[in-house]
Amino acid sequence: MKVISSNQLTQQENYKLLIGSIIPRPVAVVTSESSEGALNIAPFSFFNIVSSDPVMVSISFQRKNGQEKDTARNLREKGEGVIHILDEANVVEANQTAVTLGPHESELTVADFTLVPSKSVKTPALKEAKVRYEVTVHQQIEIKKGETVTADLFILNIENYVIDEEVYEEGKINPRKLAPVSRLAGHDYSKLGEIFTIIRPD
Numbered sequence: 001m002k003v004i005s006s007n008q009l010t011q012q013e014n015y016k017l018l019i020g021s022i023i024p025r026p027v028a029v030v031t032s033e034s035s036e037g038a039l040n041i042a043p044f045s046f047f048n049i050v051s052s053d054p055v056m057v058s059i060s061f062q063r064k065n066g067q068e069k070d071t072a073r074n075l076r077e078k079g080e081g082v083i084h085i086l087d088e089a090n091v092v093e094a095n096q097t098a099v100t101l102g103p104h105e106s107e108l109t110v111a112d113f114t115l116v117p118s119k120s121v122k123t124p125a126l127k128e129a130k131v132r133y134e135v136t137v138h139q140q141i142e143i144k145k146g147e148t149v150t151a152d153l154f155i156l157n158i159e160n161y162v163i164d165e166e167v168y169e170e171g172k173i174n175p176r177k178l179a180p181v182s183r184l185a186g187h188d189y190s191k192l193g194e195i196f197t198i199i200r201p202d
Contacts, residue, residue, distance in 0.1 A: 011150075015043040015062075016185065019045075020183040024182030024190045027086035028059055029094045032074035033123050034103060039115070040070045041107040041126070043086065044185035050155055056138060057083065060153040070103050072152040079137045083156070084129035088179040088191060095127065120159040130164040130178055 006014055010034055019025075028047040032040050061072040068076075073124045075081050075180040090113075097107040108115070114127040122197055135156040143151035167177040182190045 008098055019183075020026075020185040023184050025093070025184075027181065027183050028057075029084040029090070029097070029126065029129065030059070030081055031084070031123055031125060032071050032073050032081040033071070033078055034074050035077045036104065038104045039106045039108060039124065040074055040103075041094075041113065042069070042071050043094050044071070044099055044136050047083075055158040057133065057135070057158060058153060059083070059156065060143070060151055062151045063149060066148065068152060072154070075137055075156075076140055076152075077153055078123070080158075081123050081135055082118055082121065082125045083133045083135055084126050085131040085178070086181045087130055088181055089130070090126070090128045091181045091189060118160075119162070125162065129144065130167050131173065132162045133158045134160040134162065 004017070009017070025045040026047055027039065027043050027045045029043045034040065043198065044059055044061065046060040046062070048058055050058045060184055061069040063069070071081070084090070092114055093111040096111040099106060099107070099110050101110075115124040116127045118125050118134045123134075125132050125134070133156075135158055137154060138157045139155040141153040141155070142149045163173070167174050175195065178192075179194055184190055
């Protein structure tokens, strides 16, 4: 086995090993609004469950040259947003939102999404997603290397689940009908593959 010290690698080298080995990763397509009212849409794969009681998820944003991502700044300033689960039907348009735009430009100019109002937050949602969460900020944690902030970790409360009835069956999500798309490394994504069952021991 090859042993590599993370302290001897650059940020980019560590990034490549992480995203190449922690796979597949769920993708959150996040809508948020700036304090000036500009809508931001962006996909992030540093995203997961924190707790089911209380109901919380986490998402983190790597800074570039010390600058906050637009989504992180919007969540911090407005305290809310909407997370959409990436699926086969929306992955192409979601990928378009990864383009670099100014903080006052909306990704709606490059992606063909339809906005719909949310129930518990003011941030609009994307109609095309089969599953989305209306979220509020529970906690923001600045990740530091020495004295420098390098990333922003958010713990988010899920206020509402909004689920397409097509994928909702007796209180559960049908994974085949959801058809989620996960992130690998580089430009690669993965569809849901073979599903198998192993019973946990008592």
